[in-house]
Amino acid sequence: MASDSVNELSIRLRDFARARDWEQFHSPKNLAMALAGEAGELLEHFQWLTEAQSYELSEAKRDEVALELADILIYVLRCAERLGVDVMDAAWRKVEINERRYPAHRVRGDARRASEYDIESDGE
Amino acid sequence: MASDSVNELSIRLRDFARARDWEQFHSPKNLAMALAGEAGELLEHFQWLTEAQSYELSEAKRDEVALELADILIYVLRCAERLGVDVMDAAWRKVEINERRYPAHRVRGDARRASEYDIESDGE
Amino acid sequence: MASDSVNELSIRLRDFARARDWEQFHSPKNLAMALAGEAGELLEHFQWLTEAQSYELSEAKRDEVALELADILIYVLRCAERLGVDVMDAAWRKVEINERRYPAHRVRGDARRASEYDIESDGE
Amino acid sequence: MASDSVNELSIRLRDFARARDWEQFHSPKNLAMALAGEAGELLEHFQWLTEAQSYELSEAKRDEVALELADILIYVLRCAERLGVDVMDAAWRKVEINERRYPAHRVRGDARRASEYDIESDGE
Numbered sequence: 456m457a458s459d460s461v462n463e464l465s466i467r468l469r470d471f472a473r474a475r476d477w478e479q480f481h482s483p484k485n486l487a488m489a490l491a492g493e494a495g496e497l498l499e500h501f502q503w504l505t506e507a508q509s510y511e512l513s514e515a516k517r518d519e520v521a522l523e524l525a526d527i528l529i530y531v532l533r534c535a536e537r538l539g540v541d542v543m544d545a546a547w548r549k550v551e552i553n554e555r556r557y558p559a560h561r562v563r564g565d566a567r568r569a570s571e572y573d574i575e576s577d578g579e
Numbered sequence: 580m581a582s583d584s585v586n587e588l589s590i591r592l593r594d595f596a597r598a599r600d601w602e603q604f605h606s607p608k609n610l611a612m613a614l615a616g617e618a619g620e621l622l623e624h625f626q627w628l629t630e631a632q633s634y635e636l637s638e639a640k641r642d643e644v645a646l647e648l649a650d651i652l653i654y655v656l657r658c659a660e661r662l663g664v665d666v667m668d669a670a671w672r673k674v675e676i677n678e679r680r681y682p683a684h685r686v687r688g689d690a691r692r693a694s695e696y697d698i699e700s701d702g703e
Numbered sequence: 704m705a706s707d708s709v710n711e712l713s714i715r716l717r718d719f720a721r722a723r724d725w726e727q728f729h730s731p732k733n734l735a736m737a738l739a740g741e742a743g744e745l746l747e748h749f750q751w752l753t754e755a756q757s758y759e760l761s762e763a764k765r766d767e768v769a770l771e772l773a774d775i776l777i778y779v780l781r782c783a784e785r786l787g788v789d790v791m792d793a794a795w796r797k798v799e800i801n802e803r804r805y806p807a808h809r810v811r812g813d814a815r816r817a818s819e820y821d822i823e824s825d826g827e
Numbered sequence: 828m829a830s831d832s833v834n835e836l837s838i839r840l841r842d843f844a845r846a847r848d849w850e851q852f853h854s855p856k857n858l859a860m861a862l863a864g865e866a867g868e869l870l871e872h873f874q875w876l877t878e879a880q881s882y883e884l885s886e887a888k889r890d891e892v893a894l895e896l897a898d899i900l901i902y903v904l905r906c907a908e909r910l911g912v913d914v915m916d917a918a919w920r921k922v923e924i925n926e927r928r929y930p931a932h933r934v935r936g937d938a939r940r941a942s943e944y945d946i947e948s949d950g951e
Binding site for chain 2: 457458459460461462464467468471474475476477479480482483484485487488490491494495497498500501504505506507509510512517518520521522524525526527528529531534535537538539540541542543544545546547548549550553554557559562563564566
């Protein structure tokens with residue numbers, strides 16, 4: 456079974472880049488572009504599907520999408536490594552921020568953005 | 580210290596969405612859009628910087644970028660969870676694909692895409 | 704009424720950049736990033752809406768989206784100008800390519816991508 | 828010579844979609860996704876190039892990029908048409924907004940975003 460440790464994967468990716476002398480291309484700027492390029496490829500799988508169809512991909516399509524998500528994850532980890540930031544730490548912090556920002560009792564079933572809630576609370 | 584287990588984070592994110600009845604909005608299609616929207620925010624941090632400047636962010640900026648990367652990671656995990664795919668397994672497979680596709684001795688210091696290598700090898 | 708000439712707008716945008724000594728930042732690479740960043744902002748308007756809701760924006764929202772589309776158009780024109788390519792000529796060529804690639808009688812009501820049609824026609 | 832009228836191109840694109848019964852797929856939401864997907868393809872051309880290299884594409888590459896920009900322009904126009912907004916009018920308004928927001932004498936040679944100027948002016 457594949458390890459689910461982000462640190463292990465991140466080290467393997469760094470070693471991959473170093474062995475190819477590719478760190479010279481892996482500036483944070485370039486990695487952000489590569490990440491967004493992969494995000495564009497992910498969109499292309501879904502753009503003409505309805506939301507309902509987007510749950511019901513064929514096995515082959517589902518695996519293609521899994522590999523696109525993997526590409527994005529890979530660039531997230533590369534970009535974090537090159538910047539010297541801990542993305543898992545940031546993700547756990549973000550979860551806590553979101554738990555405070557969107558209290559379950561207040562936002563249940565409503566997907567508006569925090570800024571729109573804030574606009575409303577101005578009027579309270 | 581924050582856990583670096585993708586599975587733990589993914590479960591917490593799923594529970595967050597369920598507690599807010601937000602799974603109705605979290606179709607793979609919508610999550611792909613949200614992910615790409617966050618990738619766009621990441622780009623905005625780097626678009627007018629040189630590559631050299633992109634390594635030398637202020638502490639405050641570096642943390643903003645860490646949180647953008649975290650947002651992207653969060654949507655990668657949400658999208659994988661909603662599709663029922665194992666993104667870490669896909670990432671490890673992708674590493675192996677890339678190690679075969681880009682042999683270190685052949686591509687050292689050269690960032691062209693695999694398709695361009697393939698085009699060249701057609702002519703061999 | 705606003706001119707609908709792309710050339711007029713493109714010249715005004717070039718003059719805007721020159722008057723601010725911003726051409727140094729407007730490399731094709733940077734403009735592509737800025738464009739994709741704006742495309743990410745566009746997505747954020749639609750990501751939690753159903754397709755039906757995406758037609759029925761409020762007046763205020765519709766205008767925000769119009770301005771996002773304008774930002775994207777602006778970067779398309781800036782990028783084309785910096786590369787010395789004629790994007791309207793390319794767009795008219797692309798229309799002709801698409802008219803050949805997707806004959807109306809063959810693809811009516813079917814949004815699959817050309818590559819998928821091609822795969823199928825391999826088997827004919 | 829290709830017409831540089833956005834209205835002419837927009838009408839041709841609408842007729843193309845209608846002849847294929849593709850308007851059912853062309854919701855603003857889906858068109859925003861398709862646009863962002865094309866923006867991702869644009870990024871891929873530039874992600875490993877330096878800024879200097881991004882000016883010096885081969886003729887073949889330059890034409891590929893022109894066609895990517897054309898794809899983005901096409902989706903900008905389709906999305907505007909489906910929403911019933913006038914993107915050229917919005918672009919000219921945006922030029923005027925930017926001319927006020929970034930006075931040439933104040934921002935010459937400096938690419939920081941307006942929000943950063945605003946933060947500074949708070950302290951004046």
